[in-house]
Amino acid sequence: MDHGIAIRAPVGSEETEPLFVGRRPGRKLLVVCGIVSSLLYAAMLAFIPMLWEDYSSASQTVSELSAVDAPTRSVWVLVGIAWTLLYAAFGWGVWQSARGSRALRTAGGIIIVAGIVGVFWPPMHQREVLAAGGGMLTDTLHIVWTILNGVLTLLAMGFAAAAFGTRFRLYSIATMAVLLAAGAMTSGDTSRIQANLPTPWAGLWERVNIGAWLLWVLVLAVMLLRRAPQRAAASPVEPGR
Numbered sequence: 567m568d569h570g571i572a573i574r575a576p577v578g579s580e581e582t583e584p585l586f587v588g589r590r591p592g593r594k595l596l597v598v599c600g601i602v603s604s605l606l607y608a609a610m611l612a613f614i615p616m617l618w619e620d621y622s623s624a625s626q627t628v629s630e631l632s633a634v635d636a637p638t639r640s641v642w643v644l645v646g647i648a649w650t651l652l653y654a655a656f657g658w659g660v661w662q663s664a665r666g667s668r669a670l671r672t673a674g675g676i677i678i679v680a681g682i683v684g685v686f687w688p689p690m691h692q693r694e695v696l697a698a699g700g701g702m703l704t705d706t707l708h709i710v711w712t713i714l715n716g717v718l719t720l721l722a723m724g725f726a727a728a729a730f731g732t733r734f735r736l737y738s739i740a741t742m743a744v745l746l747a748a749g750a751m752t753s754g755d756t757s758r759i760q761a762n763l764p765t766p767w768a769g770l771w772e773r774v775n776i777g778a779w780l781l782w783v784l785v786l787a788v789m790l791l792r793r794a795p796q797r798a799a800a801s802p803v804e805p806g807r
Contacts, residue, residue: 596659600787603652604780610645611773614638626769627752627759628776629708633692647685654681656787660726663790670729673722680718687711697762709756716749719779726786734789741782748775 614631615621618638621631632642657677664670688707691700720742727738751771758765 593662596655597787597790599652600656600783603649604784606649607780614642624770625766627772629690633690650681650684654678667729669725673725676718676722693762696760741778744778745775
């Protein structure tokens with residue numbers, strides 16, 4: 567027996583109904599994991615590079631922090647596992663927040679898949695090794711995983727945007743445009759990274775990409791947390807069955 571409360575959207579709203587169910591502490595905690603995951607990843611970007619004296623956040627990619635034999639690899643992988651679990655938990659929170667909204671449920675499922683895929687992300691080798699011809703299958707798979715993660719991220723954004731109103735849709739579209747543009751700028755330096763040539767802005771462009779995505783996750787999480795109680799007060803409710 568479901569003792570939750572189905573919250574139905576007001577007549578004329580842009581959302582399907584019902585979107586949210588009751589006030590479930592477990593669901594809220596899972597959604598909060600999205601906020602924590604964004605803050606944790608931002609902290610990883612800010613502090614882990616400090617453990618590598620010669621690393622440049624402006625000119626080197628984030629993937630190089632977890633490269634084979636990189637001095638920061640062990641720390642990045644350890645903290646990265648915690649981040650992956652938080653991100654996947656957030657996906658489950660999005661899923662649980664989507665009663666009646668296929669778009670939002672799909673977005674949650676995609677985020678969960680992205681989290682699972684992230685656990686098995688193959689590492690790249692350092693630039694010097696790649697330039698000396700020491701690249702292996704993991705380097706190729708690293709690129710494949712990067713592309714796959716980008717596709718999953720864009721899909722999650724698209725489906726989540728479809729579940730909400732115009733403002734969030736426009737914000738999501740703008741974020742996707744930033745991701746595509748910054749991603750293109752970063753990928754343009756791939757051959758130079760493999761040849762161990764200077765890439766003055768590769769790290770900066772990638773961090774613009776990641777920052778826009780982290781902010782979107784945080785905004786979505788806050789929206790999910792704030793909307794349920796507001797709608798409960800403003801909308802008719804129907805006992806769950």
